[in-house]
Amino acid sequence: MIMDKKENKKVIPKKEIQSLAPVIKKDKSESIKVYVLLAIAGILLMVIVGIIQYNKSNPNILINETINETEGVNEVEELATCLTERGYRMYGSATCGACAAQKGLFGDAFDKVDYVECLQNAPNSRTSECILAGLVAVPTWEVKGVLLSPGVRTLQELKEEADC
Numbered sequence: 001m002i003m004d005k006k007e008n009k010k011v012i013p014k015k016e017i018q019s020l021a022p023v024i025k026k027d028k029s030e031s032i033k034v035y036v037l038l039a040i041a042g043i044l045l046m047v048i049v050g051i052i053q054y055n056k057s058n059p060n061i062l063i064n065e066t067i068n069e070t071e072g073v074n075e076v077e078e079l080a081t082c083l084t085e086r087g088y089r090m091y092g093s094a095t096c097g098a099c100a101a102q103k104g105l106f107g108d109a110f111d112k113v114d115y116v117e118c119l120q121n122a123p124n125s126r127t128s129e130c131i132l133a134g135l136v137a138v139p140t141w142e143v144k145g146v147l148l149s150p151g152v153r154t155l156q157e158l159k160e161e162a163d164c
Contacts, residue, residue: 079155080112082164087144089114091135094122099139102152 090113092099103110117123118130118138133142137150141158148161158164 076106077109077112079159079164080106080109083158083162084112084114086162088162089142090139091116091118091130092139093119095119096138098152102139105155
């Protein structure tokens, strides 16, 4: 290394730079490999996150249950009505992904389900009922005052449990 007195900094002579060329090329090719691997990992991560987000927005796919078109909405509405008549109540929260999935299984028929919103300051919130019920997590179904274990239940499970 040589000191450049005009600019008061160290300068590497051309000969030294040329002698380092093979080393720099080797380092560049290894760096490129690392960048390519990082790019592939980033793309895979984006794909995985995309799949998760898609499943969250399509709970029927997440739970692997769909409504049979021939049975149609009537059967789901009948189930929702039957659950309410038999004393079933669902506790949930507007910010809960599993609650959204449970609601999504019913579609428009969810309006017929006895539902208690537990999120404070949410529209139609009934937080005091959630506290009095002694909830541990949501979604939780209650049958005539008895809490069932928390979690999403398929329509078939609810139908069988309620004997609807």
